[in-house]
Each structure stands twice: as structure tokens, then as C-alpha cells.
Amino acid sequence: MPPCTDGYGGEGIAQSPNNNLNFFKMSDLTLETATFENCFGKKQTDLNIADEWLDKANIKQLQRDNPRWFETIVDCFEKSLNAQRKKNNLSAYALFLWQHNHQDKVEQLYLELLELVQADEPDLATTLMNLGIFYYTVQNMPEAETMYLRSLEIYERLAKANPAQFEPNLAGTLMNLGVFYSAVQKMSEAETMYLRSLEIYEQLAKANPAQFEPYLATTLMNLGIFYYTVGKMPEAETMYLRSLEIHERLDKATPAQFEPDWARTLMNLGVFYFAVRKMPEAETMYLRSLEIYEQLAKANPAQFEPDLAATAMNLGNFYAAVQKMPEAEKMYRRSLEIRERLAKANPAQFEPYLATTLMNLGIFYYTVGKMPESEKIYLRLIEIYERLAKANPAQFEPDLAMNVRLFLGRFLNFR
DSSP states (O other): OOOEEEOGGGOEEEOOOSSSSSSSOOOOOOOOOOOOOOOTTOOSOHHHHHHHHHHHHHHHTTOTTOTTHHHHHHHHHHHHHHHOOOHHHHHHHHHHHHHTTOGGGHHHHHHHHHHHTTTOHHHHHHHHHHHHHHHHHTTOHHHHHHHHHHHHHHHHHHHHHOHHHHHHHHHHHHHHHHHHHHHTTOHHHHHHHHHHHHHHHHHHHHHOHHHHHHHHHHHHHHHHHHHHHTTOHHHHHHHHHHHHHHHHHHHHHOHHHHHHHHHHHHHHHHHHHHHTTOHHHHHHHHHHHHHHHHHHHHHOHHHHHHHHHHHHHHHHHHHHHTTOHHHHHHHHHHHHHHHHHHHHHOHHHHHHHHHHHHHHHHHHHHHTTOHHHHHHHHHHHHHHHHHHHHHOHHHHHHHHHHHHHHHIIIIIHHO
16 A cells, blocks of 8 residues: 555645556566567468467557447457467467456466476566566565566576676666665665666667666656655655656657656656645646546546546545545545546456545545545445455554554544
8 A cells, every 4th residue: 555645634645546556657677578480481381370369469559539449459368379279379468458457367367378488598587577566566575576586586586697688677676676665665775776776778778768668767767656655755856857858859759658657756756746745837737637637538448547646536635635625525536536547347346546535535624524425435445454464464454453543543433
């Protein structure tokens, strides 16, 4: 769960922009696909049939006017796997399901892929990293760390022998480990990983800005998030503004590619300015981010609705802090509606974020004196935290205990 920052009414108000990670989205965990054999020119075999169905799956992903779009693509992937289960169709199918919030088969596909790539170190390192990201996303932290560290060990060895080819992979793995260690509150390890990643990306972007500036901007943003979290505000602002400058430039040149990163940077700056009480700047950043995410979520709800929900929640916190209560309730409700849908489809990933919105809405209703509404929200919140704490006591028992104390202190006295 995200940590709490000072909010209105002297209460902890959780600020969180999206679906998967930390106080903000520690963005762009590098979901890579491995390099694979070229099968062109061979006679019609199961191998070629597998590739043909894989090609169809990829093409149909562009045909969004099909009312059975998702089911049609899944059918193509399944036919490809039925012909032959190999690296490229396993990896592509796992990534497709993951990106569209159908995680039930992702672990199985990646573990099968892991067995296939044992003899190929670059593919093995990539698969290990993607498994680490997956386990992080579903909050299986011990497995996530194991996968990340195995990937890091391979990439360090590969980059030492061939820096031109493997330093980008090493930098991406270091950044993902920074995200991981921040999430589990190992802040010294997190900073070490982020700074190592930053050093590599600065060198790479200097030599090839077109290719590596996007990764540099992401690392800068994650360092901004890190420094914010540990209370180093000047360092945080410096990193955020460096990231924003790059993202604005990239978005101007290629908006379709870089709008998501720009929106995320704007949102994180909004959270930062809210925390340091630069309210006009915070509102500007939030509203610019909201406008972009609304457009993105309209075109691709599966990918961008989590970010839209987080931005709406943060705007709810902002409007509550500046006493614009109708606007605050509207934004909280928008966040709640989206996160309820997401959590219904994928509770393991989205229930913690649904809980965050419920907590903020419960605080809001209590603050404005709507006690029955607040009590109802808190009961839902406690039910979710009981379920989360049963599965992951170390992470969620403190949240459960805090909200039970608040409930008992407020609503038993209220009666």
C-alpha cells in the first residue's frame, strides 16, 4: 500500500497514481521480450503454423472494432501454442494477458518459458526479470526479489563482456530493483540501484538520445519519487523537473508514444507540489494529467483506467484540502467506480488500490459530517484489509489495525 502523507483535516490521505506499485507509479517496469529464432523459409510445419497464428494474434490486436476483440486474440494465441509451444508465442501471449489484466495464466506461461530458455543467458535474464515484475505486481515479494537478483547477476556478467549490447538491460534491471527495494522499505538498497541505473542511462542517452532519453526520463522520475518518499524534497524536485523537461520534448515530437509517460510525470509533480503546499502548481499538474489520462483511457481502458482512477483520487485529495468539497466527492467517486470494476476483475492486483480510495472517501465523509456514509465505507475497507492481511500479514496488518482503531474510536462513540 502507498504510505500516507498529510492531508486535509490533519489526517493521513494516501496519494497514489495507479494500479501497481508504490506511492506513485514507479513507472515503466521494463517488460521485455526475448530475441527469437527466424523461421522464415521453412516448409509448412507445426513451427510455421505456430508462427502464422502468432502473426494473426499480433495483427488482430490492431483491429479494435471487433466486438470479440479479446476472445479472438486469445483464440489465435491458443492455436499457436497448440501447434508448438516455443519462446516467442509463450512470451507474446503472457505479455498480452498481463497488459489486459488477465493474470491467471501469466505465471504458468512465464514458468514454462523459463524452462525453455535455460541454455540462452540473454533470454534467461529477460524472462527472470519479467517474472520478477509479475511477482512484484501480484505482491509476491520473496519470489520477485529472487527473480530480479538472478536476472541482475546474469546481466552484470553479460554487460562486463559486452557493454554495448547488455548495458541497457543491466540499467533496466537495476531500475526495477530500485522500485522493488523502495516498495519493501529497503531505502539504502533502493537508492544504490537507482543511482547505478541513472549513471548508465545518462551515458547511454548522451551517446544515443533518441533511443535512451525515454529510459533516462523514467529513471529520473523514479529517483524523484524515491527522494520524495525519504523526505529529500529539493532532490526530488530536481529529478522531477529533469524528467518533465525530457518528457515534454518527447511528447511534442511523438505524442502517441510518449503521452503516457508525460501524464505520469505531471501527476507525480502534482503529488509533490501538493505535499509541499504549492497548491496552484499542484492543481495545474493534476488537471493536465487528468486530461491526458481521460483521452488515453477512452482509447485503451484496460491499460489506462488504473492511472485515470489514481489521478482522480489525487484530485479528490487536492480539492478536499482546498475545501472544494463537491469537486472532491466527485473525484473520489470517479476513482471508486473505476477501482471497484478493476478489483472485481483482478482482486490480487487492484484490491489494495480500491482500499486506498475507500480510505480517502471514508475520511472525506467523516470530515464533512456524513457519518452513515463514512461508517459504511469503513466497514467495506476493513473487510478488504482483513482479506489482504490474511494473505500478506506483513504488508497489510498495519493498515488493518489502523483502520479498525479509527472505526472503533469514531463510530462506537458516534452511536
